[in-house]
Amino acid sequence: MASQPKLLKMNKQEKVDFGFCMSILIPIMLLFAFIRFIPIIQTFVISFFKKSMIRPGQSFIGLENYIYVLTDTEFIRSLKNTFLITVFSMSLSVLGGLFLASVVNSGRKLMKLWQALLFLPVIVSLVPSTLMWKMLFDYNIGVINQIFNVFGIQSINWINNESLVTVPIIVVSVWKEMGYNMMIFYVGLKAISRELYESAALDGVNHWQRLRYITIPQLKPITLFVCVMAMIKFVKVFTQAITMTSGSQSSGNTFKTLVYYIYQQGFSLHSMGRASAAAMVLLLIILLLTALQMRLSKED
Amino acid sequence: MKKLLNFVVILSLAVSFVFAGGSGEESSEDGVVLTLWGSSQTMVDFYEETVIPAFLEAYPQVADVEVLYMPIEDFVQRLAVVLPAGEVPDIMEIEDSWATPYVTAGYFEPNTPELNAIVDQMLPSLKTCLTYDGQVWGVPIAPFHELFFWNLDMLAEAGYTEIPDTWDEVVEAAVKMTQRDATGKITRSGFSMRLGGNPSGTAQKFWVLGLLPNGVNWYEESATEPGKYHAGFDNEGGYNALKTYIDLLYKYQVDDFASLKDTEAFANGKTAINMREASSSSSIIEQGPDINWTTSPMPKGPVERSTFLISLNFYVPVDGKHKDLAREFIKFATTEEMYEIQVAERAGFNPYIGADRTKGLDERLVPAFTDPEDLVYHSVPVHSAYDTAQIRIGEALPNIFADKTLLDNPEGIKAAIHNLAEIFNDAYKEFDEYAE
Numbered sequence: 001m002a003s004q005p006k007l008l009k010m011n012k013q014e015k016v017d018f019g020f021c022m023s024i025l026i027p028i029m030l031l032f033a034f035i036r037f038i039p040i041i042q043t044f045v046i047s048f049f050k051k052s053m054i055r056p057g058q059s060f061i062g063l064e065n066y067i068y069v070l071t072d073t074e075f076i077r078s079l080k081n082t083f084l085i086t087v088f089s090m091s092l093s094v095l096g097g098l099f100l101a102s103v104v105n106s107g108r109k110l111m112k113l114w115q116a117l118l119f120l121p122v123i124v125s126l127v128p129s130t131l132m133w134k135m136l137f138d139y140n141i142g143v144i145n146q147i148f149n150v151f152g153i154q155s156i157n158w159i160n161n162e163s164l165v166t167v168p169i170i171v172v173s174v175w176k177e178m179g180y181n182m183m184i185f186y187v188g189l190k191a192i193s194r195e196l197y198e199s200a201a202l203d204g205v206n207h208w209q210r211l212r213y214i215t216i217p218q219l220k221p222i223t224l225f226v227c228v229m230a231m232i233k234f235v236k237v238f239t240q241a242i243t244m245t246s247g248s249q250s251s252g253n254t255f256k257t258l259v260y261y262i263y264q265q266g267f268s269l270h271s272m273g274r275a276s277a278a279a280m281v282l283l284l285i286i287l288l289l290t291a292l293q294m295r296l297s298k299e300d
Numbered sequence: 301m302k303k304l305l306n307f308v309v310i311l312s313l314a315v316s317f318v319f320a321g322g323s324g325e326e327s328s329e330d331g332v333v334l335t336l337w338g339s340s341q342t343m344v345d346f347y348e349e350t351v352i353p354a355f356l357e358a359y360p361q362v363a364d365v366e367v368l369y370m371p372i373e374d375f376v377q378r379l380a381v382v383l384p385a386g387e388v389p390d391i392m393e394i395e396d397s398w399a400t401p402y403v404t405a406g407y408f409e410p411n412t413p414e415l416n417a418i419v420d421q422m423l424p425s426l427k428t429c430l431t432y433d434g435q436v437w438g439v440p441i442a443p444f445h446e447l448f449f450w451n452l453d454m455l456a457e458a459g460y461t462e463i464p465d466t467w468d469e470v471v472e473a474a475v476k477m478t479q480r481d482a483t484g485k486i487t488r489s490g491f492s493m494r495l496g497g498n499p500s501g502t503a504q505k506f507w508v509l510g511l512l513p514n515g516v517n518w519y520e521e522s523a524t525e526p527g528k529y530h531a532g533f534d535n536e537g538g539y540n541a542l543k544t545y546i547d548l549l550y551k552y553q554v555d556d557f558a559s560l561k562d563t564e565a566f567a568n569g570k571t572a573i574n575m576r577e578a579s580s581s582s583s584i585i586e587q588g589p590d591i592n593w594t595t596s597p598m599p600k601g602p603v604e605r606s607t608f609l610i611s612l613n614f615y616v617p618v619d620g621k622h623k624d625l626a627r628e629f630i631k632f633a634t635t636e637e638m639y640e641i642q643v644a645e646r647a648g649f650n651p652y653i654g655a656d657r658t659k660g661l662d663e664r665l666v667p668a669f670t671d672p673e674d675l676v677y678h679s680v681p682v683h684s685a686y687d688t689a690q691i692r693i694g695e696a697l698p699n700i701f702a703d704k705t706l707l708d709n710p711e712g713i714k715a716a717i718h719n720l721a722e723i724f725n726d727a728y729k730e731f732d733e734y735a736e
Binding site: 242246254270 | 371373374376377380381383384401402405407496497498499557558559560561564568587688691692695699
């Protein structure tokens with residue numbers, strides 16, 4: 001005999017509670033659908049059309065926008081740049097966050113103050129903080145080049161060089177993200193039972209073994225969460241790139257990321273169809289990378 | 301009591317909300333507030349310090365003119381959002397090539413006869429890049445032309461007492477003024493080349509330094525279908541233009557990708573020659589007060605001595621709220637007297653026919669404003685595809701410049717130029733403006 005649906009099994013009070021929860025959740029879910037899913041569906045539809053933002057009308061062109069985007073050297077270049085930033089920023093911000101969380105969790109004096117200071121970059125707006133870093137890396141007045149000069153190293157043209165500008169962009173990305181990762185890891189470290197460490201101490205386990213066999217496995221779900229979130233953020237990197245390179249007289253190509261490419265297709269080149277196709281490709285990349293990370297985590 | 305208090309609070313909020321929504325920006329007591337968006341910081345200073353105070357005095361019905369400045373990249377991309385949405389200021393100051401897609405799409409008002417009368421008194425090439433479909437759209441407010449900045453100390457070190465005048469002489473001087481360290485790395489470029497950055501700028505520099513002196517332009521009108529175009533540089537002129545760049549980089553080695561570029565390089569004594577518009581002189585004076593410099597007109601190229609004359613123009617959006625007053629402001633800001641002040645304040649270009657363009661100018665800029673008889677001014681066309689074509693070509697050029705194998709490789713250069721022409725033609729095909 002087929003089991004009854006859960007709703008029918010509920011008693012009167014549970015049904016009232018369920019109804020209450022639904023009455024609160026449904027408007028939020030509808031709002032979420034309106035501001036999230038409908039634009040995604042619209043973007044998907046537009047990606048099959050030739051459409052400009054500034055001219056009326058559109059025409060169906062099938063997969064042409066996707067073919068254009070996937071064979072466009074600028075898109076490939078943007079993809080490479082985004083990949084580079086994502087790999088370095090994610091690795092450094094996750095490792096840095098874990099290290100800082102361990103330090104803050106050590107229980108030494110003034111750690112709460114350090115925690116607050118290290119979290120500060122997270123709450124500072126990205127545009128002014130990128131501008132601040134841009135000044136630090138400036139060829140003429142930047143502190144970083146001035147320190148180099150003290151050691152006899154010539155000033156480096158960080159901002160105006162497509163290859164070198166990745167360094168300040170990664171630095172500002174890591175600086176901004178590390179405090180957030182630290183807080184998440186800190187919560188994770190606090191949640192690990194003290195008894196596990198005490199038992200291990202009784203068994204004569206050293207510091208490295210505690211990290212290897214207790215801390216890292218216990219932090220696995222947190223680490224996965226932090227990596228997925230960081231990856232999604234860095235694949236969408238835009239503000240740092242555009243603010244850092246804005247107005248620069250670079251040699252070679254301007255530094256472009258995937259979101260920058262989408263932005264340019266839509267708002268400079270007026271091709272909303274191509275911008276939408278590139279946005280769908282970006283969505284697919286994020287979904288694939290997230291699925292891959294979760295799969296690897298399960299296999300592990 | 302509590303319920304009553306809540307009711308009063310909610311009612312007062314609702315009332316204030318309704319009345320706040322109803323209050324416009326132009327109450328009869330306060331007068332009209334005009335809004336102007338611009339992308340040039342020096343022009344914003346000129347408006348705020350010179351034009352607006354005088355305008356407010358002459359037009360008491362206007363309470364204020366609010367100027368919003370945005371860097372050019374932000375400004376151009378914002379246009380794509382605000383113009384279709386109708387959330388526009390009363391006056392927009394935009395460079396002609398950036399404005400073209402919006403002019404052809406009908407987002408701006410054509411000029412009134414009064415505004416046309418102003419444009420008619422200016423150099424004809426400025427009118428050319430404002431004319432579309434038989435009407436004129438916009439009034440030039442900040443024209444600029446390309447010129448050469450020279451570091452006089454470096455020139456003297458190289459044994460020169462006069463400014464080189466032909467392109468061959470420029471190359472020779474640039475070679476002599478280039479300095480390297482023991483490893484051969486350039487420590488001071490002889491000529492600062494635009495090898496990348498903003499794509500439109502990269503394409504623009506290649507146009508004025510490469511194509512125009514070699515007698516060719518980006519586009520050529522179709523002989524069979526007037527009003528449609530194709531690439532005009534897939535020929536000997538285009539070949540010579542690219543060869544000039546490749547030779548400067550790899551044969552004469554007067555610059556490289558790693559060196560500091562443009563005005564920043566010039567103001568820091570890291571380059572001997574820079575090609576730029578006159579308004580960049582303020583940055584040189586600020587960043588490099590000790591630099592001993594002068595200017596010259598563009599040198600005579602293999603085919604012609606050419607420069608471009610491009611302008612920031614005032615446009616009145618179709619959805620603007622105070623179009624008549626906006627036009628009054630435009631008339632006020634573009635008088636010959638205002639231009640004379642602009643020349644003195646920000647090294648502007650006075651476009652009035654017969655005007656003395658050197659009046660009030662920093663004496664170091666005077667040579668570049670004293671036109672040789674053979675100087676030809678070029679302007680940008682009002683084609684819908686032009687801007688897109690410029691961006692795509694500007695994105696492709698850095699990779700071509702970086703290709704060392706093009707040195708002494710005529711077939712490679714021809715192929716690269718042909719690829720650029722294909723990019724150009726594809727953009728024109730997209731806008732249905734292409735014909736063989």
